[in-house]
Amino acid sequence: MLTFNSPEKLQKWALARRAEGKRIGLVPTMGYLHEGHLSLIRKARKHADLVVVSVFVNPIQFGPNEDYAKYPRDEKADLAKCEAEGAAAVFLPTPATMYASDASTRIRETVLADRLCGLRRPGHFEGVCTVVAKLFNLAQPTVAVFGQKDFQQAAVIKRMVRDLNFPVKILVAPIVREKDGLAKSSRNTYLSTEERRNALGLSRALALAKQLVAKGETSAKRIGAKMRSELERNGLVVDYVELLDAATLDPVAKVVKGNVALIAAFDGKTRLIDNTLL
Numbered sequence: 669m670l671t672f673n674s675p676e677k678l679q680k681w682a683l684a685r686r687a688e689g690k691r692i693g694l695v696p697t698m699g700y701l702h703e704g705h706l707s708l709i710r711k712a713r714k715h716a717d718l719v720v721v722s723v724f725v726n727p728i729q730f731g732p733n734e735d736y737a738k739y740p741r742d743e744k745a746d747l748a749k750c751e752a753e754g755a756a757a758v759f760l761p762t763p764a765t766m767y768a769s770d771a772s773t774r775i776r777e778t779v780l781a782d783r784l785c786g787l788r789r790p791g792h793f794e795g796v797c798t799v800v801a802k803l804f805n806l807a808q809p810t811v812a813v814f815g816q817k818d819f820q821q822a823a824v825i826k827r828m829v830r831d832l833n834f835p836v837k838i839l840v841a842p843i844v845r846e847k848d849g850l851a852k853s854s855r856n857t858y859l860s861t862e863e864r865r866n867a868l869g870l871s872r873a874l875a876l877a878k879q880l881v882a883k884g885e886t887s888a889k890r891i892g893a894k895m896r897s898e899l900e901r902n903g904l905v906v907d908y909v910e911l912l913d914a915a916t917l918d919p920v921a922k923v924v925k926g927n928v929a930l931i932a933a934f935d936g937k938t939r940l941i942d943n944t945l946l
């Protein structure tokens with residue numbers, strides 16, 4: 669397995685592989701890899717000859733009061749996991765090599781990114797789109813794999829790829845969960861024992877939404893209210909609960925099959941997100 673720290677060296681390697689006719693699959697991550705990330709690597713391997721995993725805690729997608737400095741990092745373990753999953757290369761750049769000190773170009777998706785997490789984390793999706801566009805130019809992927817865990821992110825990236833004609837196919841992999849239902853996340857390491865227990869409120873609220881829909885409930889207002897109560901009952905502070913059209917991310921009044929339920933909630937100081945298709 670190759671490792672690249674230099675953006676230029678990765679790009680040179682990727683262009684040479686593409687010239688040989690190889691299909692490259694890209695899995696962008698912020699590291700501290702868990703089974704969710706590994707499932708993305710496995711999916712990428714099915715659709716590409718060579719898989720590149722990027723491990724980069726991207727400073728420009730964090731707000732000033734967010735967890736950039738304390739975001740968990742473990743480069744050695746990440747490399748071992750990528751190697752075990754058969755990645756061809758891992759890209760581990762530094763902020764200084766990714767962003768010139770006078771870098772002044774950003775990519776902003778203007779509709780899907782301005783709601784949900786985008787409202788609460790101003791500039792977040794601009795940071796995400798900018799780094800992902802750079803990663804596409806560097807790794808030259810034919811496919812890139814993202815997780816449904818970050819549902820809005822996947823929607824924003826798909827829109828960016830369509831609108832800017834990036835020659836890359838976006839694949840979305842299902843959410844990988846702990847046995848008890850908690851969606852795997854690098855941020856789960858922040859949780860105390862009590863917070864870890866409370867965190868189950870998210871998957872419970874989503875399960876409740878599914879049950880209600882299965883019983884014939886269609887009112888988004890009523891389903892949303894019950895989800896909120898479930899989150900609060902588990903000691904969580906609701907950031908948002910939304911029932912949306914999965915493609916447009918527009919709110920729905922009447923829930924139909926294929927809609928998505930999304931949650932962001934604070935568990936102590938940690939902000940957790942989760943979602944499910946209904």
Ligand code: AMP
Nearest residue numbers: 697698699704814815817818843844852
């Ligand atoms: P992150 O390192 O948190 O930025 O995540 C990198 C990629 O892994 C994103 O596309 C996430 O949606 C995806 N991902 C994170 N957690 C999970 C999970 N539990 N299941 C599936 N994909 C995930």
